Amino acid sequence: MHAPVLTRFLPLTITLALSAPAGAQLLQTPAQTAAQPILKSLTVDGTALRLGATTISLDVTGGYVVGVLTETDSLDELARGVATGWGMGAPDLPKLKASLSNPQLLAAARSGFVQPSDDSGTDVIALKVTGEGSATRYAAYVAVNIWPDRAFPATKAVTGSAAAPVTLRVFSDFQCPYCKQLWDTAMPAWRKDSATYRVMHYEFPLSFHRNAQGAAEASECAAAQGKFWPFADQLFANFRTWTPLDPKETPAKYAGYAKAAGLDTGAFKTCVSQRTFRASVDAQMQAGLKVNVQGTPTVYLNGLKLSNYGDAREVARARAVTTAQPSASSVIEARLKTFR
Structure with missing residues (x-):
């Protein structure tokens, strides 16, 4: 538990209207992540899941998923990929899709959009939109947020x-x-x-x-x-x-x-x-x-914000991903560079 601050610090310049807390699924094993019901129609190929023109790739370090990359031509599938990282269910997808369809957000994603996904700063979301019309492609990356020294x-x-x-x-x-x-x-x-x-x-x-x-x-x-x-x-x-x-x-x-x-x-x-x-x-x-x-x-x-410092399992996961080779921070930063 902790004592809260009185004022709410909002890092987002464009706020996403979400119906579930971010970070709920990250730092699980690849098998746990792939077993989510919203992914049952996709084919598992190692650490990637595929359906038509959609690929959802799981970045894994230290045995745990630290990031989820979605590449697709569909806003529906983009929402599914983001929901995968956030541990959201099928009922959450329409609202999430509406949020991701925000014209202001999509315009920002043309030049690359990278921000903490909520005011707790426990994870980050990156978006990129390329192409026009029927050739439009969407990319989204949801990852744990590891602050540098x-x-x-x-x-x-x-x-x-x-x-x-x-x-x-x-x-x-x-x-x-x-x-x-x-x-x-x-x-x-x-x-x-x-x-x-x-x-x-x-x-x-x-x-x-x-x-x-x-x-x-x-x-x-x-x-x-x-x-x-x-x-x-x-x-x-x-x-x-x-x-x-x-x-x-x-x-x-x-x-x-x-x-x-x-x-x-x-x-x-x-x-x-x-x-x-x-x-x-x-x-x-x-x-x-x-x-x-x-x-x-x-x-x-090691730069990763703990939700419960007394939870031995959470501490072990955080240590595993931050001390692995390559480390979570290097894997995530390599992905984020492609969105900036």
């Missing part, structure tokens, strides 16, 4: 080996009870297994948590002294003590936690009082919005 800001709150195969990027709010839950459950194992997990923490203080901004800035002051993790441990260990306070009362508490964490308290107090890292915290939050953070905690595994 450059999409995330720099942070001093890092632990684990730089050579670790798994990088976990955590957007968190110190006043969020769900973030404390993560800190108390999953985080200890991640930090202990430093050869496997490299953990990066990012500030995402929610506006309705009145002490979250101050705590975030204080943690950045601790990070400047190389003490982010012991200070953050203190914040979460004393969660029930400082979170109910008036914001004017919290700096004294933070100073006590800084002392317990081994910081230079004089330098720390100056840093907090001068709000030295206010701009840094704001920048991290803005970066989070750009990668579709909608609440806290939000966790990305």
Whole structure:
């Protein structure tokens, strides 16, 4: 679970009217994907399914489907292909076809259309239209959205080996009870297994948590002294003590936690009082919005946004596709280049 942001971030400039959540079918096995009822009339040929002039190709890495490419001369079949990636049923197809038939969308697809498919940013859709009249061809690609390293800001709150195969990027709010839950459950194992997990923490203080901004800035002051993790441990260990306070009362508490964490308290107090890292915290939050953070905690595994960081099966799938050779990101990017 997570605490939601108050405002809804919409990445789409052209919104698709969908009747089912995106990403419901991706990251399944090829057999599971091909077994969907809407595909029963197609012939399976390895990782491709065919019917007349329509080919639906499954991109597979690490044993799981990371993208579905549809090439066809029919908007009906285009809708079927997109629905395959999104795990939608036959009743959803007419509405999806109507959405894909949007003249504005089709016009944009003439030069290539690539965007996150919804405001959660968990997957991406690409469209391309070529030819005219009876020679018109449609292509659609639905894939998991894997954010590159450059999409995330720099942070001093890092632990684990730089050579670790798994990088976990955590957007968190110190006043969020769900973030404390993560800190108390999953985080200890991640930090202990430093050869496997490299953990990066990012500030995402929610506006309705009145002490979250101050705590975030204080943690950045601790990070400047190389003490982010012991200070953050203190914040979460004393969660029930400082979170109910008036914001004017919290700096004294933070100073006590800084002392317990081994910081230079004089330098720390100056840093907090001068709000030295206010701009840094704001920048991290803005970066989070750009990668579709909608609440806290939000966790990305090697750039892939997890819906449930505590689900071992989801984590295993994410690790499998992002560490496979070739990786999901390279396979997907190669496809997307043909749409741009």
